[in-house]
Amino acid sequence: MSEPIAVGRRPLNLEDIEAVVFESRDVALDADAIGAIEESAAFVREMAESGNAVYGVTTGFGANRNEVIEPEDAETLQERLLVSHACGVGDPLPTSVVRAMLLLRINALAQGNSGIRVSTLKILVEMLNQGIHPVIPEMGSVGASGDLCPLAHMCLPLIGEGEVVVDGRRMSGREGLEAAGLEPVRLTYKEGLALLNGTQAMTALGLVVIVEFARLLDSVDAVGAMSLDAVAGRMEALDARIHALRDEKGQSESAAHLRAMLDGSELAGAVEGTIEGKVEYIQDSYCLRCMPQIHGASRNVASHVAQVLIGEANAVTDNPLVFTPTGDEPGGILSGGNFHGQPVAMALDYLTIAISEIGSVSERRCAKLTDKYFSEGLPPFLVNKPGLNSGMMIPQYVAAALASDNKTRAHPASVDSIPTSANMEDHVSMGMHAGLHALQVLRNTERIVAIEYLIAAQALDLREGFRPGVGTGQALKALRKEVEFLDRDRVMYEDINRATELIRAGVAARVLEEVI
Numbered sequence: 247m248s249e250p251i252a253v254g255r256r257p258l259n260l261e262d263i264e265a266v267v268f269e270s271r272d273v274a275l276d277a278d279a280i281g282a283i284e285e286s287a288a289f290v291r292e293m294a295e296s297g298n299a300v301y302g303v304t305t306g307f308g309a310n311r312n313e314v315i316e317p318e319d320a321e322t323l324q325e326r327l328l329v330s331h332a333c334g335v336g337d338p339l340p341t342s343v344v345r346a347m348l349l350l351r352i353n354a355l356a357q358g359n360s361g362i363r364v365s366t367l368k369i370l371v372e373m374l375n376q377g378i379h380p381v382i383p384e385m386g387s388v389g390a391s392g393d394l395c396p397l398a399h400m401c402l403p404l405i406g407e408g409e410v411v412v413d414g415r416r417m418s419g420r421e422g423l424e425a426a427g428l429e430p431v432r433l434t435y436k437e438g439l440a441l442l443n444g445t446q447a448m449t450a451l452g453l454v455v456i457v458e459f460a461r462l463l464d465s466v467d468a469v470g471a472m473s474l475d476a477v478a479g480r481m482e483a484l485d486a487r488i489h490a491l492r493d494e495k496g497q498s499e500s501a502a503h504l505r506a507m508l509d510g511s512e513l514a515g516a517v518e519g520t521i522e523g524k525v526e527y528i529q530d531s532y533c534l535r536c537m538p539q540i541h542g543a544s545r546n547v548a549s550h551v552a553q554v555l556i557g558e559a560n561a562v563t564d565n566p567l568v569f570t571p572t573g574d575e576p577g578g579i580l581s582g583g584n585f586h587g588q589p590v591a592m593a594l595d596y597l598t599i600a601i602s603e604i605g606s607v608s609e610r611r612c613a614k615l616t617d618k619y620f621s622e623g624l625p626p627f628l629v630n631k632p633g634l635n636s637g638m639m640i641p642q643y644v645a646a647a648l649a650s651d652n653k654t655r656a657h658p659a660s661v662d663s664i665p666t667s668a669n670m671e672d673h674v675s676m677g678m679h680a681g682l683h684a685l686q687v688l689r690n691t692e693r694i695v696a697i698e699y700l701i702a703a704q705a706l707d708l709r710e711g712f713r714p715g716v717g718t719g720q721a722l723k724a725l726r727k728e729v730e731f732l733d734r735d736r737v738m739y740e741d742i743n744r745a746t747e748l749i750r751a752g753v754a755a756r757v758l759e760e761v762i
Contacts, residue, residue: 248272250375254279254356257560258349260552264457267345272375275356275367282358283367286568289577290361294320294435301566301581303361303436324438325405331398331442332408334383339396339451341379341411343685346450347400348374350559351441360440361568361579366431369404369423376426381409381416382447384682388666389675392563392585393447396678401441406430436568443564445587451681452555452594455688459548459601462692463541464755466604467500468721469699470537471507473611474514474530475718476705477621481508481515483535496545501538506762507717513709531620533610540607547600554593587677591660594680598687602652605691608698609649612642615701628704628732635735638701641742645697648690655683655690696745699725699754707731717761724753 251262254276265271275283294303304315315323339347352370355362372378380403386395402408403419410422423430433441473479484505489498508514529535563584571577616638618626629637659680665672703725706714714722728744748754 250274252276253349253353253371254283254358258353258556260453260457260556263346263349263453263559266349266374267342267454268457270345270377273349273352273371275352275364275371279356279358280364282570283356283362283364285570286358286361287363289570290436290568290579291434293579300436300579303439303579321432321434324433324436327438328398328401328405328433328442329407331394332402334386334395334399336383336385339382339384339447340454340685342454343447343450344379344382344400345374346453347382347396347446348380350446350450350453351397351400351444353559354444354446354562354564355440357562359562359567359569360564361436362440363434363437366404366433366437369428369431370401372426372428373403373410373422377412378403378422378426379411380419381411385678387447387678388664388671389445389448389587389591389677389679390583390585390671390673391565392442392444392587393678394442396447397442397444400447401438404431404441405433440564443585445558445561445563445585445590445677448587448590448594448675448677448681449555449558451678451685452551452590452597453559455594455597455601455681455684456548456552456555458750459597459688461752461755462601462604462688462695462749463545463548464503464758465749465752466608466695466698467503467537467541468507468717468754468758469695469702469749470534470541470608470611471504471715472702472706472718472721473615473698474504474534474537475508475511475714476513476615476624476702476709477530477534478513478516478520478623478709479530479534481505483530484508484538489538492539494539494542494546496549497538497542499545500541503758503762504537507721507758508715509717509761510713511715511718512713513706514715516712531610531614533607533614537607540603544600544604547596551593551597551600554589558590587675588660591675591677591680592658594677594684595656595658595660598680598684599656601684601687601691602649602656605645605649605652605687605694608691608694609642609645612638612645612694612698612701615705616642621705624705624708628701628708629735630733637732637735638704641697641700641738644742645694648694652687652690655687659683692749693742693746696749697742699745699749700729700741703729704732717757720760721754721757724748724757 406420627637
């Protein structure tokens with residue numbers, strides 16, 4: 247069994263996050279972080295009992311910031327904060343996002359600037375390690391002051407409230423804790439505020455999308471190569487010398503992937519007269535010729551956004567922040583705005599656009615392959631007896647519908663704002679909306695690429711007597727293990743669902759990995 251990933255003293259990287267979120271790797275508080283966490287909690291208690299006004303500790307929240315809280319109500323205040331903010335609606339967030347939220351919140355609180363006790367933080371650690379996953383509705387956050395609503399739902403089980411899912415069973419938060427041998431905690435000074443104030447929901451959404459989009463980017467290179475092979479497209483546009491002149495990392499990477507997939511093909515690059523009915527063009531359409539440029543641009547965006555999200559994953563974003571005395575520097579509890587999700591929201595909007603463009607160009611290749619005026623030598627809609635059979639006509643419709651939905655969702659969420667909390671919180675990021683858009687656009691695009699996978703495979707099978715590329719041939723075989731050749735019309739939503747499962751599982755991406 248792998249050692250737990252230590253949290254609190256070194257920055258998490260994308261590999262750490264992927265291991266915890268998707269592989270259920272355990273985490274543990276770094277031994278060197280525990281002292282700083284305890285010191286911060288003790289300082290908060292000292293300040294709270296000093297009689298000074300401390301926002302969210304001896305005062306109310308938001309527009310109630312000037313309401314003084316009596317000392318005997320200070321602990322009740324923190325628990326009521328969690329209860330009152332758990333107003334989420336809509337479908338529950340996926341388990342992967344919930345696990346990422348737990349990890350990121352633990353990491354932020356373990357920096358020792360939030361005032362939470364080690365004993366309270368360890369309950370979150372145990373929930374993550376034992377698979378006690380809170381039920382978190384997807385809607386309710388405006389992205390400042392942080393993701394209050396989803397984080398409140400995430401932390402309700404700490405006090406025996408809310409709901410969790412354990413081993414696929416939905417139960418109360420108290421039952422979930424009991425199943426893991428844990429007891430609910432009584433929150434104390436600032437702990438409720440520390441638990442629910444931050445950007446961890448939007449950041450978790452973004453990181454889950456980034457990990458899954460990386461797999462899809464490899465898949466779309468593999469599937470796009472199949473399309474180029476199937477139409478016997480030209481190879482000149484993939485020449486490494488062209489891409490070296492632009493010096494774009496993602497572009498050169500995608501071009502290399504396409505060349506590797508098409509190596510050894512008797513179709514791609516075939517001269518006129520070699521393939522019956524196929525006319526040789528000087529240049530292919532952009533959706534084929536410019537694959538490296540289009541796919542590569544999205545690769546570059548994903549790389550940039552990953553850096554932004556990793557930075558945010560290691561940031562402390564609650565409010566107020568606790569600074570214990572060090573040397574000549576006096577301590578303090580300072581109100582600021584690190585909870586504002588604008589950096590994350592803008593990055594997620596950029597990511598959504600990059601994912602949408604992958605779906606857009608993949609749909610165009612679907613259209614090209616099913617168009618008899620472009621795919622010379624292949625039957626209309628890639629089926630025998632066209633007219634009697636509709637073949638791949640309607641799968642392309644579906645891809646078009648999904649691509650159009652993506653364009654709507656790719657409108658930037660971060661350009662919107664709406665005042666909340668009696669106009670105290672008068673500019674918000676809408677970062678959670680940006681994250682939800684990115685996730686839905688990713689799901690749509692996985693389906694578009696899966697439809698292209700079906701269409702390109704059908705076209706390759708119809709090129710009888712010609713050897714495809716070493717990689718495109720392997721990708722074709724991988725699909726045919728799950729989906730048969732379409733010799734006549736049949737119910738096709740099942741084919742699309744199976745192909746989508748293959749794309750999500752990274753089957754085409756693994757073929758690419760093998761050939762490079």
